[in-house]
Amino acid sequence: MNIAILGLGTIGSGVYELLKGREDIKVKRILDIRCWMDGMTTDIGDIVNDESIECVVETMGGIHPAREYALKCINAGKSYVSANKLLISACAEELSAAAREHGAALLFGAACGGGIPYLASMAQARSIDPITSAGGILNGTTNFILDKIFSEGVDYSEALQEAQRLGYAERDPSSDVDGLDTLRKLILCCAVGFGKLLREEDICVSGISRLNDADIQYAKKKKGLIRLVASASQNDAGEIEAYVLPRLVSEGSLEAGIRTNINLARYSGERMGEFTFCGQGAGKLPTASNILRDLDAIRLNPASSMLPEGLISAKPANKCELRFYVRVPKEKAGALNGFGQSCEAQGDCVLFETKPMTLPTLFEALKGIDDKFIMIL
Ligand code: HSE
Numbered sequence: 001m002n003i004a005i006l007g008l009g010t011i012g013s014g015v016y017e018l019l020k021g022r023e024d025i026k027v028k029r030i031l032d033i034r035c036w037m038d039g040m041t042t043d044i045g046d047i048v049n050d051e052s053i054e055c056v057v058e059t060m061g062g063i064h065p066a067r068e069y070a071l072k073c074i075n076a077g078k079s080y081v082s083a084n085k086l087l088i089s090a091c092a093e094e095l096s097a098a099a100r101e102h103g104a105a106l107l108f109g110a111a112c113g114g115g116i117p118y119l120a121s122m123a124q125a126r127s128i129d130p131i132t133s134a135g136g137i138l139n140g141t142t143n144f145i146l147d148k149i150f151s152e153g154v155d156y157s158e159a160l161q162e163a164q165r166l167g168y169a170e171r172d173p174s175s176d177v178d179g180l181d182t183l184r185k186l187i188l189c190c191a192v193g194f195g196k197l198l199r200e201e202d203i204c205v206s207g208i209s210r211l212n213d214a215d216i217q218y219a220k221k222k223k224g225l226i227r228l229v230a231s232a233s234q235n236d237a238g239e240i241e242a243y244v245l246p247r248l249v250s251e252g253s254l255e256a257g258i259r260t261n262i263n264l265a266r267y268s269g270e271r272m273g274e275f276t277f278c279g280q281g282a283g284k285l286p287t288a289s290n291i292l293r294d295l296d297a298i299r300l301n302p303a304s305s306m307l308p309e310g311l312i313s314a315k316p317a318n319k320c321e322l323r324f325y326v327r328v329p330k331e332k333a334g335a336l337n338g339f340g341q342s343c344e345a346q347g348d349c350v351l352f353e354t355k356p357m358t359l360p361t362l363f364e365a366l367k368g369i370d371d372k373f374i375m376i377l
Pocket of ligand 1: 111112113114138139140141142168169170176181281282283
């Protein structure tokens with residue numbers, strides 16, 4: 001099978017490296033902004049119009065021009081493998097419809113869980129048993145940062161710089177630390193697992209960029225540590241609970257044992273029970289290896305898709321009540337009037353433990369307060 005790679009950055013060059021010496025899959029063209037070896041081009045037309053190219057691997061990131069390139073390639077009947085969670089989470093309906101119309105495969109295993117064959121497994125499981133929940137620790141960069149902070153006492157920005165140096169972080173690391181990268185992965189989980197497409201703006205998300213020493217000391221006092229967790233579940237009535245938030249996890253829990261950039265990805269089925277995957281959630285060769293899994297799947301089934309037919313748009317209900325730790329500046333503490341179960345003033349902020357409450361209620365109460373840290377207890 002002849003393929004093309006769009007974007008020769010960290011992941012794209014990992015795919016190129018892993019395919020060296022393979023006779024069954026050959027890289028015929030590479031699109032990038034700079035051409036420095038044979039077969040490279042800056043013109044997508046060279047790939048779209050080359051009938052010998054059956055499949056295109058996109059590792060560029062971003063929505064534009066990735067969306068336009070994806071549609072051109074798929075509309076030309078080429079199968080598409082993408083590691084681009086932003087693109088797939090925003091354009092799943094359009095790309096899936098185009099792929100079905102043109103009999104092309106659309107796979108994106110590397111877009112969630114890095115090297116872990118998680119989405120592929122969930123897509124296969126879905127046809128056997130309805131998926132009831134999905135999620136886990138889905139961002140390598142934040143897990144790396146949190147692990148360094150709690151196990152080595154390293155400073156937040158030092159840990160972030162190291163994650164960037166190791167190639168875990170996104171081009172704009174704020175999408176990692178603010179939880180947006182995890183959010184997009186959660187949208188993919190819901191699309192693949194439940195066949196429901198959620199919008200970013202409908203999901204409650206809070207990241208770790210505001211984590212400070214008071215929060216770290218609070219977690220330690222509770223004999224726990226912090227992990228950024230994505231969670232989605234669907235009940236019998238089809239109502240979805242979905243959020244991305246830091247969670248206080250106890251020492252000795254499975255989540256606490258997830259170190260460095262490792263991801264913990266889970267799904268459950270009504271009858272099959274829960275499955276947990278653990279592995280490299282980011283990085284060049286692990287992520288590239290997941291792309292190679294997708295390419296192998298296409299060789300076996302040239303019209304395979306991770307998205308179910310009849311993908312529909314949905315909004316999370318988020319009716320479930322949870323307890324939270326919330327840190328806010330002293331002058332904003334009134335926002336939690338009536339919601340606090342206990343509170344403690346510390347310096348110029350107040351730390352609350354809330355009563356059980358829904359996420360939309362908490363987010364409404366905290367609207368407009370930027371300097372805050374929220375975690376699930
Ligand atoms: N920035 C992402 C992470 C890369 O750290 O998990 C893999 O999706």
